[in-house]
Amino acid sequence: MTSLAQQNVSELGGRLSVLNRQKQDHVQLDRLLHRLGDASDREHDRVLRSIYRLVFPHAFAEEAVLWPVMRRVLPDGHALTLRVEQEHQEINQLVTRLESLGRGSPAYQEVLGRVVALLRADVRDEEDALLPRLQARLSPAQLQLLGLAWEAVRWVAPTRAHPVVARRPPGNWLSALPLALVDRCRDLADAIADGRSGPATAPLRALSSGLSRVSHGIERLPGMRRGEDPSTRVSGRSPGRWTVFAVVSLAAASGALLAARRR
Helix, strand or coil: CCCHHHCCCCCCCCCCCHHHHHHHHHHHHHHHHHHHHHCCHHHHHHHHHHHHHHHHHHHHHHHHHHHHHHHHHCCCHHHHHHHHHHHHHHHHHHHHHHHHCCCCCCCHHHHHHHHHHHHHHHHHHHHHHHHHHHHHHCCHHHHHHHHHHHHHHHCCCCCCCCCCCCCCCCHHHHHHHHHHHHHHHHHHHHHHHHCCCHHHHHHHHHHHHHHHHHHHHHCCCCCCCCCCCHHHCCCCCCCCHHHHHHHHHHHHHHHHHHHHHHC
C-alpha cells in the first residue's frame, strides 16, 4: 500500500475524495504545528486555538463518518479504527488538562509536547496504514461521496476537546449539536477578546471559561457515552436534572449574548 503522502490528487480519487480532503487537513496541521513552535507568547494561544478548530472537527468527522465504514468493509476494521480512537481519546484528555494549566506551570510544556507528538503520530497512522486500506476497498466515486459526507459533518462538529463523550455513534452524534453550539460561541468570545486589550478582555475570558464548564457538563448528559468502546471510556456520574437545566439554560443564554454582541 502507498501512503497518502506519496499520492497526487488523481490517485487519491479526485479533489472531492475524502482521502484528498484528509491529506489537505494534514498539510495544514503540519503548517500550524510549525507556527506553534515559532510563536511568540502573544501568538501562542491563538495558534493553539487554530489547531483545535482544525483537529477536533476533523477527528469528529472521522469517527462519525469514516470509521463506521471501515468497520463494515475491512475484516480488521475494528482493531484499526480502535487504535486511532484511542489516540484521539488521549489527545482530548491531554488538551483538557492543558487548558487547566497556566503557561507558567512546569507541566505545561511536557503536556503540550505530548499533544504535538500524538497529532503527528495520528497523521502517520492514518496516511500510512488506515486510509490506504480504505482506498483499496472503495471506488473513486465512493470516496467522493464519503468526502461530501465527511465535509458536511466537519462543518457542524465541535471545535474543542471533549474526552467524556463517545468516540462512536450514537453518542457522538447526540453530542454534536449542543457541543458545537457551545464551542463556537466560545471560539467567538476568544476571537473578540484577541482583538482587544486590557480590562475589556476580562468578561470575554470569563465567558469562555464558563462555556468550557458548560461543555463539560453537556458531555455527561444522558446518552452522550452510548456506543463507546470500553478502552476509551471515561468514568463519571451523570448530572442531575437541575444540572441539566442549568447547563442548557447557560448555553442558550451564552449563544444569545454572543449573537447580540455580533450585531
